[in-house]
Amino acid sequence: MNKETILEELGKVRYPGLDKSIVDLKVVEEVAEENGKPVVTLSMQNDEAYQVLESRLSDLFNGNVEVRRKAMMQKKSMNYGDTANPNNRAPYAKRIIAVTSGKGGVGKSTVSVNLSVALAQKGFKVGLLDADVYGPNVPRMTQTADEKLQWNDNYKIIPSENFGIKIMSVGLTTPSSDTPLVWRSSVAVSALIQFLEDVDWGELDFLVIDMPPGTGDIQLTMAQELPITAGVIVTTPQPVALDDVSRAIMMFKDIKVPIGGLVENMSFFIAPDTKKRYDIFGKGGGEATAKKYDIPFLGKIPLDMQIREFSDEGIPPVAMGDKRQKGYYKNIADNLLKQIL
Ligand SMILES: Nc1ncnc2c1ncn2[C@@H]1O[C@H](COP(=O)(O)OP(=O)(O)OP(=O)(O)O)[C@@H](O)[C@H]1O
Incomplete structure (x- = not known):
């Protein structure tokens, strides 16, 4: 399975409670293949949603997948201006x-x-x-x-x-x-x-x-x-x-x-x-x-x-x-x- 096919499959997975795929929501941080097994890294904060996604991905790839989680910075004091490099349509x-x-x-x-x-x-x-x-x-x-x-x-x-x-x-x-x-x-x-x-x-x-x-x-x-x-x-x-x-x-x-x-x-x-x-x-x-x-x-x-x-x-x-x-x-x-x- 190459990267594109894995991504295509991931495009079918909805984020729990939202009508959008984890790819569209940019929750998928990285996709790779190691020893014939897809390795998917998710970047997210919500523990419950992560567990649901872990099991959805396992079902999707018949158990043959490794799901990793990129720890997002848990900010106690918020660091503003740290959005995921969005465009800026309002520079004014x-x-x-x-x-x-x-x-x-x-x-x-x-x-x-x-x-x-x-x-x-x-x-x-x-x-x-x-x-x-x-x-x-x-x-x-x-x-x-x-x-x-x-x-x-x-x-x-x-x-x-x-x-x-x-x-x-x-x-x-x-x-x-x-x-x-x-x-x-x-x-x-x-x-x-x-x-x-x-x-x-x-x-x-x-x-x-x-x-x-x-x-x-x-x-x-x-x-x-x-x-x-x-x-x-x-x-x-x-x-x-x-x-x-x-x-x-x-x-x-x-x-x-x-x-x-x-x-x-x-x-x-x-x-x-x-x-x-x-x-x-x-x-x-x-x-x-x-x-x-x-x-x-x-x-x-x-x-x-x-x-x-x-x-x-x-x-x-x-x-x-x-x-x-x-x-x-x-x-x-x-x-x-x-x-x-
Ligand atoms: N604190 C309040 N006390 C009394 N009436 C209020 C208060 N806040 C809002 N309203 C009234 O409630 C109604 C709905 O408010 P508003 O339009 O601000 O809500 P909204 O969440 O923006 O609604 P929508 O989802 O339709 O955009 C309005 O008539 C508004 O005047």
Whole structure:
């Protein structure tokens, strides 16, 4: 069996819990043949997934295979900027923050918008790219939904600007905000790459990307095309969201995107009339998940009716909310900066 045949066989093996092969995910570090036996070296952090793969490979090669594991650096203190030599489609940005979630609807866009504005309030130059092709909510949340794409003399797209940040959204490519983007993931990826390359962002201290939820092609491609400084993962404390978030964390770890931390949204609800606290989605799940995967916990945001109302009106709570509401997002921005600066 030569190397190509072994690789071809490995291309059939899916990574546990993900719909991608271990070859596509770059988990296969090296392939060789020693004494007529394939020798496959996997580079990965997750012990459980490694054991599953060991047995999948043994089945695939009828027991006639040697599986080795390349110990990845187990970093206690994270070493940022250590992605697997990705391309850099955004050389104008000093740091790139990818905000994602395992599950939809947990408040990822709200966190992306308010984190971006919080960073701008600190004096950083910030661009926000809404890459959530399934639900591009950033235009509504920043009052830029009525803007049309415009090009400057250098044929570059001019980003919208509001609340001190530059904004570009895949949502602005549709005739109206309720037109769905029916794109294959390959088309979505090309559109996003165009937004990275063809938008006149200028120099940025931070490019914040509101990613689509989940662990699909778009996330993987963005990680290959950009040197992501830190992934920020948003979750609610409920078990179904946390299961999905574990997959997102594992994916980031395995494709070597440094994780800036976890944000727990909709953590609790204080009834405005009785001041009684309700843990609608459960309690403490986000912090426990961060601990389990040894990633920083960036902060909690309660379920707050005004946050929803402000966001629907296109007013980021960190800009115009009360002191408490501003505090939640500022605290998250501070904690993230501590991780990456
Ligand atoms: N802390 C909060 N309190 C109250 N409402 C919130 C809070 N965070 C987000 N929301 C509301 O929840 C809804 C979903 O939020 P958002 O669009 O940010 O989620 P998402 O994870 O980006 O969703 P999608 O997967 O659709 O992109 C919005 O209406 C938003 O205003």
